[in-house]
Structures are given as C-alpha cells and as structure tokens.
Amino acid sequence: MKKVLNRSLLTWFLAIAFFIGLGYFVVNLVIHSSEWAQKPMNAHLSVTGLAQAGDIYDRNGVLLATSIDGERYYSNDYSTRLAMLHTVGDDSVNISTALQSVYRTGLTGYNYILGLGLPDSFRSSSDINTTLDSAACAAAYNAMSKNNYKGACVVYNYKTGEVICDVSTPSYDPYEPVTIKEGDHTYDGVYLDNVISSTYPPGSTFKLVTAAAALETIEGSENRLLYCEGSKIIGGEYVTCVEPHGEINMKDAMAVSCNIYFAELAVELGPEKMTEYAEAMGFNKSFKLDANDIAMSRFSVKDADTAALAWSGVGQYTDMANPMHMAMICSAIANGGTPTEPYILESVNSLFNFKNILTDTHGKNGTRMIKSSTASKLGEMMRFTVSDYYGDSMFGDLHVAAKTGTAEVANGEPDGWIVGYVTDEGCPLAFAVCIEHGGFGFSSAGPVAYAALAASAKAVRGY
Ligand SMILES: [Zn+2]
Numbered sequence: 001m002k003k004v005l006n007r008s009l010l011t012w013f014l015a016i017a018f019f020i021g022l023g024y025f026v027v028n029l030v031i032h033s034s035e036w037a038q039k040p041m042n043a044h045l046s047v048t049g050l051a052q053a054g055d056i057y058d059r060n061g062v063l064l065a066t067s068i069d070g071e072r073y074y075s076n077d078y079s080t081r082l083a084m085l086h087t088v089g090d091d092s093v094n095i096s097t098a099l100q101s102v103y104r105t106g107l108t109g110y111n112y113i114l115g116l117g118l119p120d121s122f123r124s125s126s127d128i129n130t131t132l133d134s135a136a137c138a139a140a141y142n143a144m145s146k147n148n149y150k151g152a153c154v155v156y157n158y159k160t161g162e163v164i165c166d167v168s169t170p171s172y173d174p175y176e177p178v179t180i181k182e183g184d185h186t187y188d189g190v191y192l193d194n195v196i197s198s199t200y201p202p203g204s205t206f207k208l209v210t211a212a213a214a215l216e217t218i219e220g221s222e223n224r225l226l227y228c229e230g231s232k233i234i235g236g237e238y239v240t241c242v243e244p245h246g247e248i249n250m251k252d253a254m255a256v257s258c259n260i261y262f263a264e265l266a267v268e269l270g271p272e273k274m275t276e277y278a279e280a281m282g283f284n285k286s287f288k289l290d291a292n293d294i295a296m297s298r299f300s301v302k303d304a305d306t307a308a309l310a311w312s313g314v315g316q317y318t319d320m321a322n323p324m325h326m327a328m329i330c331s332a333i334a335n336g337g338t339p340t341e342p343y344i345l346e347s348v349n350s351l352f353n354f355k356n357i358l359t360d361t362h363g364k365n366g367t368r369m370i371k372s373s374t375a376s377k378l379g380e381m382m383r384f385t386v387s388d389y390y391g392d393s394m395f396g397d398l399h400v401a402a403k404t405g406t407a408e409v410a411n412g413e414p415d416g417w418i419v420g421y422v423t424d425e426g427c428p429l430a431f432a433v434c435i436e437h438g439g440f441g442f443s444s445a446g447p448v449a450y451a452a453l454a455a456s457a458k459a460v461r462g463y
Contacts, residue, residue, distance in 0.1 A: 053107040083141030086193035090174035131162035133459035143451035152194035152323040158331035199320040203407025206315030213277035235306025266313020326432040404441035413437040416444035
C-alpha cells in the first residue's frame with residue numbers, strides 16, 4: 001500500500017512539474033515573442049516578412065516606406081530616400097540601427113503563435129510614426145552630398161526631444177544597394193548612422209566643456225585676460241593658434257577659438273576636474289536614442305602629460321565625441337543646464353508587438369550637466385560667437401548660438417564641426433554637424449547646419 005502511495009505521489013509530482021514547466025514556457029513565449037523573433041537565428045522570418053510590413057511616416061504623415069503586393073517601396077523622391085536611408089533602413093539589415101532593422105518584428109506583424117503564417121487580413125502589421133521631417137533631412141542631405149561630404153547632421157527640439165533631422169553620409173538608394181569593392185573608399189562606413197554610431201575628435205567644440213569646468217571651478221575665470229601671441233610652450237610643447245589673438249577674455253577666446261586660452265585653463269584645472277566635468281557633460285557615458293545605444297564620447301587623461309592635458313582641453317589628444325551627444329550638450333546649455341533626451345519614434349499604431357519599444361526616456365529631461373548660471377554664460381558666449389564674430393547672416397533669419405571646431409585628425413584634412421542651438425522662442429532647435437575631413441568647421445559644417453536648420457525651423461514654426 002505504501003509503495004502505491006509513493007508511486008502515486010511521484011506521478012503527481014511529475015505531472016505538476018510538467019505543467020509548471022509548460023506554463024513557464026507559454027508565458028515566456030507570449031511575453032518575449034518579439035525578442036525571439038528578432039534573434040539573428042530567426043532572421044529568415046524577418047527578411048521574408050518585410051514584403052508585408054507596415055508603413056513608416058515622417059512627422060507630417062509623409063510616407064517613407066510601405067509594402068504593396070509583396071514589394072517594399074520607399075519615398076518617391078530620390079533625395080528623401082537617400083536622406084532617410086539610415087533611419088528608415090532598406091530591405092537588408094545591414095544598417096542595424098535603422099527602424100526597419102530594429103523594429104522589423106513589429107513592422108511585419110509577427111504573431112507569437114503562428115509566426116508569419118497568418119493570412120494578411122488577420123495580421124497586425126504596425127505602422128510607425130516618426131518625429132523626423134523628411135524635407136529637413138533631404139535639405140541637409142543635399143547640402144552634404146553636393147560637396148561629397150561624409151559625416152553627420154542632427155537637429156532636435158531641445159524642449160520636446162523630437163529629432164527633426166538625422167542624416168548620415170555616405171548614403172545610397174535603398175532601391176540600389178551598394179556593393180563595396182576592395183580599395184574603393186567611396187562607401188566606407190556606409191552602414192553606420194554617423195549621428196548615432198560614430199565618434200570624431202571634437203576639436204574646439206570641446207572648449208564648451210573646458211569653459212564650463214573653469215566657470216564653475218576657477219573664480220573670476222571668465223574675466224581673466226590673456227595675451228595670445230599665436231603660440232606658447234605648454235608642458236614642453238608648442239600649443240598654437242591659427243593667428244595671434246592679442247588680449248582676450250574668455251568670451252573673446254571662445255569666439256575666436258583661442259587654443260592657448262583653453263589649453264592653459266585645462267592645465268590649471270588638472271586631470272581630475274577636467275574628467276569630472278567631461279563626465280558630467282556626458283563623456284564616458286551611455287545614452288540612448290529609442291532602442292539604439294549612442295556611441296560613447298570619450299575623454300581620458302589618466303596617462304596624459306601636461307602637454308597632452310593642454311591639448312585635451314581643446315578637443316584634441318584622445319578626445320572623441322558623438323554628434324547626437326554634442327547636440328545634447330547644446331540642448332543642456334539652451335535649457336538651463338539639463339539636456340532633453342532625444343527620440344525619433346513618435347508612436348506606433350499597433351501595440352500588439354510593440355508594447356515595450358517606447359522607451360522611458362521618451363522626451364524626458366536627462367541628468368543635469370552644468371549649473372544653470374554656467375549654461376547661461378556659455379549660451380551668451382556662443383551667441384556672441386555668431387552675432388559678433390561670424391555674423392548672423394550665416395543663419396538667415398534665425399538667431400543662433402554656436403561653436404565651431406576644426407579637429408586635427410591622423411591623416412588628411414581636419415574634421416569640421418559646428419554645434420549649437422537656435423535662441424528664438426518658438427523654434428527650440430539644438431544641432432550638431434560634423435564633416436569628415438571638411439576643413440574649417442565654419443565653412444564646411446556651417447552651411448550644412450544652416451540648410452538643416454532653415455528646413456527644420458519651417459517644420460517647427462510652420463513658416
Ligand atoms: Zn589664441
């Protein structure tokens with residue numbers, strides 16, 4: 001009798017264990033089906049599925065991608081197709097950060113029980129609405145491609161976090177995917193969205209960080225005068241300027257981009273303070289743009305001697321910066337010290353497979369980078385740089401606060417940068433443009449920024 005009871009208990013135990021296991025599997029299948037479908041081993045599901053995937057729209061409802069009778073179609077406009085390539089994607093998953101790569105499961109309406117086996121009418125393929133303005137992206141793309149520029153251009157609303165313009169070059173037509181030939185560098189890095197996935201030496205745009213550290217640490221530093229003779233030995237090495245700048249305070253030094261002024265401040269601040277402020281402003285930190293990780297900007301002076309520390313303070317040495325992150329720094333300056341988290345994914349019309357993709361940071365404020373008083377001082381300096389040094393005509397009817405950079409690189413012409421924001425009420429746009437080997441930031445990145453800003457302003461203001 002006891003034996004029978006034992007056997008019966010064992011049977012019950014096994015049965016219960018089986019149902020617990022089954023229950024666990026089913027719950028997991030339901031909860032994590034989207035992730036499973038996105039695993040590389042299940043890529044066959046996705047590639048075939050795109051032919052029936054949902055639509056992708058810009059902020060005005062302009063159709064960027066759709067599927068008709070099993071074919072995937074993109075914008076009718078050539079410039080728009082190339083401008084949107086890195087955010088929309090193509091039929092492949094080569095551009096891993098593109099919407100059609102990241103959200104392919106949701107777009108195709110992958111069903112957790114039947115996979116893609118449901119008849120079309122029962123599928124819940126989802127449409128994606130983005131914050132992007134396709135006209136602004138096309139304008140930025142045209143400004144870059146007419147000079148064969150490679151690089152990144154991003155404009156975003158520093159009050160709401162909406163990314164209006166995100167363009168990466170080189171690009172290609174999604175209808176004509178490129179074949180990369182050995183020895184041909186035309187399409188180097190073509191699968192990277194440079195706005196999200198690349199970093200470049202920041203050059204003089206990094207002076208914003210050095211200035212912030214000095215303003216908050218060294219009393220009276222903004223009024224400190226320096227006589228710039230065009231070159232000076234710091235830590236045994238020559239630090240040079242483009243030309244002698246004469247007697248200048250910090251505001252003048254920012255406007256004329258005096259290397260000696262900021263190199264000396266970096267040395268005086270020392271490696272700990274410089275690192276503290278670089279990190280407070282987002283260097284060595286991770287940020288996200290929707291589901292994508294933004295490439296980390298880097299600042300490291302732990303092995304730097306005095307000369308290297310001096311150069312690190314003007315955005316050289318081993319400093320690296322990501323364009324989206326630089327735009328976030330400008331957002332912080334515009335917002336009294338706190339950046340807005342950027343996002344592209346506005347909404348999705350079906351929550352069936354998409355319930356987890358609208359991130360927590362969607363348009364929220366990020367962590368404070370600098371004090372509010374520092375933000376307003378930096379903002380004044382950047383505004384002065386444009387109004388009194390470059391001239392407002394550079395940006396049409398927009399009032400812009402900006403900092404350019406011309407960053408020396410290992411081989412070839414320097415990278416050209418411009419970062420900043422529009423000060424006009426009703427047009428809260430922060431931006432960053434980096435042109436690889438573009439030379440002077442003012443003349444290479446500047447016109448691209450203007451093209452992107454003028455079109456983005458139209459999208460935000462309506463005129
Ligand atoms: Zn100088």
